[in-house]
Every structure is written in structure tokens, then in C-alpha cells.
Amino acid sequence: MKTTINWGILAPGRIAHKFAHDLQLVEGAKLHAVGSRSLERAKDFASEYGAPHAFGSYEALLDCPDLDAVYIASPHVGHCEHAIMCLEKGIAVLCEKPFAMNTSEVLKMVECARKNNVFLMEAIWTRFIPCFEEMLRLLKDGYIGELKTIRADFGFKADFPLTHRVFNPALGGGALLDVGIYTIFLATWLWGKPERIKATAVMSSLGVDDSCAMIFEYPDKRLAILDCSLVLKTEIEAYIYGETGTIQLHNRFINPQDLSVSFYEKTSEHFHVPLTGHGYYHEILEVNDCLRRGMTESEKLPLDFSIQLMETLDWVRREAGIVYAVG
Numbered sequence: 001m002k003t004t005i006n007w008g009i010l011a012p013g014r015i016a017h018k019f020a021h022d023l024q025l026v027e028g029a030k031l032h033a034v035g036s037r038s039l040e041r042a043k044d045f046a047s048e049y050g051a052p053h054a055f056g057s058y059e060a061l062l063d064c065p066d067l068d069a070v071y072i073a074s075p076h077v078g079h080c081e082h083a084i085m086c087l088e089k090g091i092a093v094l095c096e097k098p099f100a101m102n103t104s105e106v107l108k109m110v111e112c113a114r115k116n117n118v119f120l121m122e123a124i125w126t127r128f129i130p131c132f133e134e135m136l137r138l139l140k141d142g143y144i145g146e147l148k149t150i151r152a153d154f155g156f157k158a159d160f161p162l163t164h165r166v167f168n169p170a171l172g173g174g175a176l177l178d179v180g181i182y183t184i185f186l187a188t189w190l191w192g193k194p195e196r197i198k199a200t201a202v203m204s205s206l207g208v209d210d211s212c213a214m215i216f217e218y219p220d221k222r223l224a225i226l227d228c229s230l231v232l233k234t235e236i237e238a239y240i241y242g243e244t245g246t247i248q249l250h251n252r253f254i255n256p257q258d259l260s261v262s263f264y265e266k267t268s269e270h271f272h273v274p275l276t277g278h279g280y281y282h283e284i285l286e287v288n289d290c291l292r293r294g295m296t297e298s299e300k301l302p303l304d305f306s307i308q309l310m311e312t313l314d315w316v317r318r319e320a321g322i323v324y325a326v327g
């Protein structure tokens with residue numbers, strides 16, 4: 001069994017800093033190497049987090065000796081290519097959400113991982129947040145009876161320069177793939193692919209979806225009502241309505257530490273379940289554990305789920321008329 005898992009970071013941008021911070025909290029793992037399109041950026045990042053190796057290209061990163069796993073944090077449009085580059089070299093991959101730009105790209109990644117017998121997982125960190133896991137336990141125990149409706153929102157005011165990737169159709173910008181994916185993750189995780197989808201988007205002058213509203217219809221009159229935005233600050237909460245009560249995942253439902261259960265006969269309960277670091281700590285533990293056990297995918301977040309999630313995102317896109325410059 002490997003004692004220390006050596007991680008590499010491919011594309012040291014904003015989220016990679018948070019990931020590197022949390023990696024420092026994980027026992028039996030360390031940041032081994034950083035790869036950027038700029039050697040200077042790679043060196044700066046490596047020295048900030050104590051990584052011994054820095055490279056001025058993604059290709060060079062993957063030739064670094066003793067690299068066990070790579071965290072891919074490039075813009076969405078790079079995920080498929082960058083994941084396949086790692087997998088072909090036999091290096092395990094944790095790839096940021098959205099896994100890729102569309103289902104056909106996700107299928108290529110999954111096929112490559114399976115062909116090479118190498119670990120691959122989408123970085124849907126919410127799945128591993130302890131409070132989210134507590135909610136799954138409550139639902140499994142039938143805490144609020146049969147589930148009827150899910151509501152979730154994720155809107156923030158993106159005060160970034162107009163050149164930022166979220167406003168750029170060529171980089172897969174827009175609310176749906178950046179934040180709407182979390183609301184769709186919740187519905188798809190609990191209920192799978194819907195029977196019908198209604199969706200509409202408000203497009204920006206730059207050609208990305210500023211906001212998107214969705215209704216998913218499931219058998220037995222179940223509904224998921226979801227919305228996301230890059231121009232509106234919303235509550236970022238989720239509600240699961242059941243026959244006998246409601247579970248609320250408090251702000252931000254994507255990395256919650258608090259959940260409330262209110263029963264319709266008026267009693268309520270509150271659960272505080274702390275997370276570690278920024279919350280990325282928990283998905284890192286899962287990958288390390290899978291690698292130590294010689295697994296090529298996570299049982300807690302299987303690749304077939306990521307395929308289903310992307311199929312649902314593609315379906316929303318078609319319904320809402322969202323078109324990306326790539327994919």
C-alpha cells in the first residue's frame with residue numbers, strides 16, 4: 001500500500017489555490033508538482049504550497065517522475081483533452097466540474113480510463129461534504145417520508161472582468177455549467193434522469209447564459225425546480241420536500257455545514273455537521289482511499305453517474321437554447 005499519494009495540479013488558477021490549501025490538511029498526500037502554461041506561474045504556485053517540481057507546460061507535468069494523481073483545474077473546454085493526456089500516461093485523474101463540455105467528450109474520457117485501467121473521478125465535492133452525507137443518511141432512513149419535490153438555486157453576481165472565462169463562450173462560460181450544475185447534481189443524484197425537462201435561459205450580450213431556470217418532471221408527479229445565475233445573488237439553498245417534512249440544506253447548499261428538518265406537525269430539528277478546510281479535503285480523501293485500494297473509479301461517485309449528469313446538462317442546453325462556441 002502506498003503511504004504518500006503524490007498529487008500534481010494542472011492549471012493553477014483560482015480553484016486550484018483552494019484545492020492546494022486543503023491538500024495540505026490531508027495526511028498521507030502531498031503536492032508533488034504543478035504544471036502551468038507559464039513556468040513562472042507554476043514556480044510561484046509550487047513555492048507557495050511547498051511543491052518540489054514546477055513545469056511550464058501540461059505535457060511536461062505529466063512526465064514528472066512519481067506522480068500518482070493529477071487534479072485538473074483548467075477551464076471546462078480543456079477538461080477532456082487534459083484528462084485523456086493523464087490517463088494515457090497511466091496517471092489517476094480528479095477532474096473539475098463540469099467533467100467536460102458534452103456527453104460525447106465524457107464518454108471518451110470514461111472509455112480512455114477503462115481502457116487504461118486508470119482511476120478517473122469528477123470533482124463534485126458536494127457528494128463528499130459530511131453534511132450532505134448526513135442528509136443522504138436521513139433520506140435513506142425515510143426521515144421525511146416519500147420525496148415529492150426538490151428546489152435548489154445557485155446564483156451569484158460575478159464581479160469579474162469581462163475577459164473572465166465565465167463570460168466567454170469559447171471557454172464554455174455561463175451560469176449553467178459553472179453553478180447550475182450543482183442544482184442538477186442534487187436532483188440527478190436523488191432521482192436520476194428526469195422524464196421531461198422544461199428550461200429557459202436569459203442570454204448575455206456576450207453569448208453566454210446569464211441565468212437559467214429549469215423544471216424537471218419525474219414519475220409519480222415529482223418535480224425538481226432549479227435555477228442558476230451569474231448576475232443575481234440568490235440564497236444558494238436546497239429544499240427536499242417529503243410527505244412528512246422538509247429538509248433544508250442551508251447556504252451554501254453545495255458545501256453545507258447546517259441542515260434543518262421541519263416536520264409538518266410543526267416540530268423541527270437542526271444538524272450542524274462541520275467540514276474540513278474549504279471542503280475539498282473530503283473529495284481528496286476519497287480519491288486517496290480509492291487509489292490505495294487499487295480502484296479505478298469511486299463507488300461513491302461512479303463514472304456512470306457523471307455520464308448521466310452530463311446527459312442531463314446537454315438536455316437542459318437543448319431545451320434552453322444554450323449554445324457554446326466549443327462542444
Ligand SMILES: NC(=O)c1ccc[n+]([C@@H]2O[C@H](COP(=O)([O-])OP(=O)(O)OC[C@H]3O[C@@H](n4cnc5c(N)ncnc54)[C@H](OP(=O)(O)O)[C@@H]3O)[C@@H](O)[C@H]2O)c1
Binds near residue numbers: 177
Ligand atoms: N469545485 C469548485 O468549487 C469549483 C469552483 C470554481 C471553479 N471550478 C471549476 O474549475 C475550473 C477552473 O475554474 P477557475 O475558477 O479556477 O478558473 P481560472 O481561475 O480561470 O483558472 C483556470 C486556469 O486554467 C489555465 N488555462 C488553460 N487554458 C486557459 C485558457 N484558454 N484561458 C484561461 N485559463 C486557461 C490557466 O492556468 P495556466 O495558464 O497557469 O496554466 C488558468 O489559471 C472550471 O472548470 C470550473 O468549473 C470548480
